[in-house]
Amino acid sequence: MEHELKEFIKKCDHAIQQEDFDTLKNYYTEDAILVVKPDMIARGKEEIKEAFIKIAKYFNNTLVPTQGEMIILEAGDTALVISQTLIHADKTDSEYSNDRRATYVFKKNSQGEWLCAIDNSYGTDLINR
Numbered sequence: 001m002e003h004e005l006k007e008f009i010k011k012c013d014h015a016i017q018q019e020d021f022d023t024l025k026n027y028y029t030e031d032a033i034l035v036v037k038p039d040m041i042a043r044g045k046e047e048i049k050e051a052f053i054k055i056a057k058y059f060n061n062t063l064v065p066t067q068g069e070m071i072i073l074e075a076g077d078t079a080l081v082i083s084q085t086l087i088h089a090d091k092t093d094s095e096y097s098n099d100r101r102a103t104y105v106f107k108k109n110s111q112g113e114w115l116c117a118i119d120n121s122y123g124t125d126l127i128n129r
Contacts, residue, residue: 003074005072005106012116028048032118062090064089065086066085066086067084067086070084084099100123
């Protein structure tokens, strides 16, 4: 049986592709962080929404993220997701890899729904920067 977080992440990827950033921001905790790029972090839902608008523009509004291999480690109301994240876009001159080893942290809210608390598509590559 596939873990429910895999489907949740697909919804997030779809919202990014559709540039539905109002829906996307609701998939995050109030105090979530998004690693926009090494040395740049967006904090909270509104900053994350604004960051995704800028990211979409950077990728010429053609960004299509997908997930490959994925490992989910769950402990109570917290889950660590290690995922092969693939970035597809018409932009070919990005200084960052389009094949990433992302790390995400999810928390369950009081209604039992998963929300993203830490969104780091660069994974451990942050150490190398």
